[in-house]
Amino acid sequence: MARPRCPEVLEEGVYAYQPGDGWVRGSAAGSGAAGRVYVFVNLPCSRSCQWALDRVWEQLGALVESGVVELVLVVCTRFRYVCRDDSARRLFSLYGIVAVPSLVVSCCGKELGVIQGRLRIEDEFSRVADELRHLLARRGGG
DSSP, X not given: OOOOOOOSSOOSEEEEEETTTEEEEBOOTTSOOXXXXXXXXXXXXXXXXXXXXHHHHHHHHHHHHHTXXXXXXXXXXBTBTBOOOHHHHHHXXXXXXXSSSEEEEEETTEEEEEEESHHHHHHHXXXXXXXXXXXXXXXXXX
């Protein structure tokens, strides 16, 4: 299982990870995935991109690889305040993202957690990932 790498050249936008193909611009919202993890980063903090992707992959890599969980990268220059990509700006605003990296985890349309900043991701992501796996197992998808 190859870990997703943060794109070498980050540009503002929304990118869906497709195993085997890498990052594709635009969220595959109609992908049929029961779970979704948004990874929010800012251009000046691009090093946090790979750190956050690695945390997600450690917990949910097999589910992303199988297509049960969609991994989406959301990139702006400075949160929603300096962002020329409408879709990315809307997502930063919708989830009230004020720290990066941030993760938003959902399952079956239910938000399980908005986790902002490295310390909170380290403290809280395992619990939220466990909840996601539990919900997916209950519905027969994990």
